[in-house]
Amino acid sequence: MDRPLCLTVESDPLAVRAALSRLMHGLTERGVPAAALGSVELVLAEVLNNVVEHAYVRGTGPIDIALTLKRRQIVCRVCDQGRRMPGDTLPEAAEIALDGPIKDLPEGGFGWALIHKLAEDIHYTRADQVNRLTFRIPIETAAG
Amino acid sequence: MQIVTETGATRQIVRVLDTRIDAAVAIRFKEEMREATASGTGPVILDLSQVEFLDSSGLGAVVAVMKFLAPDRKLELAGLTPTVAKVFRLTRMDGVFTIHPAAPGAPDSLRSVG
Numbered sequence: 001m002d003r004p005l006c007l008t009v010e011s012d013p014l015a016v017r018a019a020l021s022r023l024m025h026g027l028t029e030r031g032v033p034a035a036a037l038g039s040v041e042l043v044l045a046e047v048l049n050n051v052v053e054h055a056y057v058r059g060t061g062p063i064d065i066a067l068t069l070k071r072r073q074i075v076c077r078v079c080d081q082g083r084r085m086p087g088d089t090l091p092e093a094a095e096i097a098l099d100g101p102i103k104d105l106p107e108g109g110f111g112w113a114l115i116h117k118l119a120e121d122i123h124y125t126r127a128d129q130v131n132r133l134t135f136r137i138p139i140e141t142a143a144g
Numbered sequence: 145m146q147i148v149t150e151t152g153a154t155r156q157i158v159r160v161l162d163t164r165i166d167a168a169v170a171i172r173f174k175e176e177m178r179e180a181t182a183s184g185t186g187p188v189i190l191d192l193s194q195v196e197f198l199d200s201s202g203l204g205a206v207v208a209v210m211k212f213l214a215p216d217r218k219l220e221l222a223g224l225t226p227t228v229a230k231v232f233r234l235t236r237m238d239g240v241f242t243i244h245p246a247a248p249g250a251p252d253s254l255r256s257v258g
Binding site: 014016039042053105107108110113114117 | 164166167168197199200201203204205207208210211214215226227230231234235236237239240
């Protein structure tokens with residue numbers, strides 16, 4: 001079993017961007033095929049940006065990331081010390097209405113939709129002032 | 145955020161030269177697009193062939209551009225790379241936009257035509 005890939009990042013969009021670059025590099029070194037990295041980077045970007053924008057909305061703080069490669073999937077854990085999720089539960093992947101006029105199209109709400117489509121076994125817990133999100137991202141073999 | 149624009153008589157092509165439209169640049173992207181499309185008429189074709197990564201903030205920004213151009217001007221997309229295309233597909237936004245395989249005059253269009 002591989003050693004986990006761990007990183008602590010400050011809650012800032014540019015720091016998140018740099019962290020994603022390092023994590024993708026680390027996963028490549030561990031043999032994750034380049035074609036699979038797009039989905040992995042997307043899920044992690046959405047999760048990390050949610051922490052920056054919502055958990056740490058009133059300031060900044062550290063985000064701890066741990067990725068472990070297990071067979072054909074990447075097991076992820078993301079922890080922060082920001083605000084708890086509303087109702088202590090995961091946001092649902094709301095169906096986004098796209099059939100109305102252009103002026104009514106949503107400009108947000110896509111993040112959780114993408115996470116729910118690309119990740120599995122998503123769990124959220126709050127304990128000792130820490131938000132802890134765990135999920136698995138399957139490594140795609142074919143382009144899709 | 146680097147974008148270049150080519151204004152023609154019937155349409156305007158805007159090419160994004162950055163490789164990412166993400167949470168770090170989404171607001172800047174919207175501002176630059178507003179500026180770039182302030183003059184000009186007809187549809188705007190957004191060439192995304194250099195953009196390797198677009199997250200939900202980037203997607204929201206593209207939708208915002210479509211909304212501020214409407215109803216007078218249409219926003220069409222061109223040259224989506226695989227990860228960007230996936231974001232549009234998974235959010236079903238690929239049904240909202242007209243998406244061209246490649247932008248006119250872009251180096252990629254020479255290859256995809258043949």
